[in-house]
Amino acid sequence: MTGGPTLRRVLVGIGILVGVWLVVPTLVVVPISFSGEDSFAFPPSSWGLEHYATFFTESSWLTSLLVSLQIALIVTVVATLLGTAAALALDRTSFRGRGALDGLFMAPLIIPGIVVAVALYAAFLGWGLIGTPLGFVVAHTVLALPFVVVNVAAALQNVDPVLGRAAAGLGASGWATFRQVTLPIIRPGVLAGALFAFVTSFDEVVVSLFVQSPQLQTLPVRMFTSVTNEVDPTIAAASTVVLVVSTALLGLVALTRRKSTP
């Protein structure tokens, strides 16, 4: 940083303001979730845990939370396996059109979510995947894959290619080299990718709205229908749950990053 101490103080001030601006709207929902009243009034005039009680007892909320967790877990496993394999394949080979393939893996990040949603909807209608757990898993995996590929590819950059030769020279087969050398080194990247995949699935709304049916709703979908159809402050409790889960997982990512770069 260059410039005088005044300039620096001004910049720090702006930084803090922007940070607050980003976080405050989200944090408004937290006090509301602890409101003792049956309304969205802010600030609440009384406090209580009724909304959480409703959230964790009423079957429509609880079911959607469990559905979300199950789908997110399956998506995490599938996307991490596929994404790690893809990143390894991209890392070890070079061929014409490799750059294009790299771009293709990033496509779900760039293409507008609503376009992906409509496209998946059209395809899933034909295949009968609308309203099925498989439909959610496939759709969310598409969205989660780029995060795994990016994280694992970045981790692979830190693996010296000569280590593979060294391992082979010492008697390790390709699989043994992967298990004992490559995987331990890229583990933080794989872990980060997996957490991102979980959060991506757990938070996803747009595509899920197209894949859902009244019988099978993820938590964000249930929240969306709640806002549009009723006035129920339970959604504040639901939002806080989603907020805590996502923040905790992404905080875990930051923690593994710090550990892997001493």
Add this chain to the structure above:
Amino acid sequence: MTDRAGATIRAEALTKRFPGASAPAVDAVDLHVAAGEFMTLLGPSGSGKTTTLNMIAGFEEVTSGRILLDDDDIARLPAHRRNLGMVFQSYALFPHMTAAQNVAFPLRQRKVGKAETARRVAEALELVHLGGHGDRLPSQLSGGQQQRVALARAVVFSPRALLLDEPLGALDKKLRESLQLEISRLHSELGITFVFVTHDQEEALALSDRIAVFRDGRIEQVGTPTELYETPASRFVATFLGDSNVFTGTVHGGLLDTGSAQLHCDGPDGPGCLVVRPERLRIGAAPADGANRLSATVSDVVYQGAFRRILVRFDDGSTGLVRDAGDAATTTRGDRVEVSWPAAAGVLVPETAAERVGAGVGSGSGVGVGAGVGVGA
């Protein structure tokens, strides 16, 4: 820790052609490494020495030819089944494993039992004087220590040959010398075959039983350090290993005609190069008969402690280098001198067309060549 002797390694018409390259990187190389021998592959970068080693190790596919380890052709065996130790310039230690875990790695692949592994790892670390460092991570070790761990890891499974790819290249001069001794000691203690790649001629001369000099994908000459230094087979070998004065001309009846002088030499008639090492040249009054004598002007004197490097310009304009141990202590720049050497000190090598650049000083790498010395080839 060796119950078997080293293996012989024989490359037969070994060839490597990279797709898209006009010339093969390794061109029908024949090389015979005896059991327990320390063989160095020496050459400039791009000469094919590393590619040859990589083919022996199994890291590079063989285009054609055979690689015999004792009597088995291993040319098509995957690297992990060749059972050869390998040491890399960049150490290639596994960063997430401790020194001891690194050394245990090859034993783990071979399903050696726990107690046996612990015993052999301790023994191997002791062998490279790193007994107390087993629990350190590579990042907590110095470069020299890391390379010693890599050496221990490469020999812990008792391979019958050890391949070393410029193992000292990443170390500074002092460490390089101490690790040279270490490698030399390992070789005599283990009794296994070493194949050592380097571009450093000093290192090659110091360590090797024999040296194979590579050039443009072929072996130019194989021999003991003494043979290569005293009787180089080509101008390239003469200038790559150590410093040489090279006089080019045509031989007729034991005399080399350089165009401006007649020099005594021993060899067949025809075009040739006379190679004379700088330490064989004398400055001052010529001694006995049969000696060659040229007059020259001293262009520089470089004091090196035990000796001086005296750069001279002969009267025909070519340059020469004299390594003087004290006889010409009073010689200074600009002096007119007589440079002489006994005819037997010169070696006549065939001249190849590409090398016809006239007389001059060729210099090998490493010996701190003074400014103004032209490189021969």
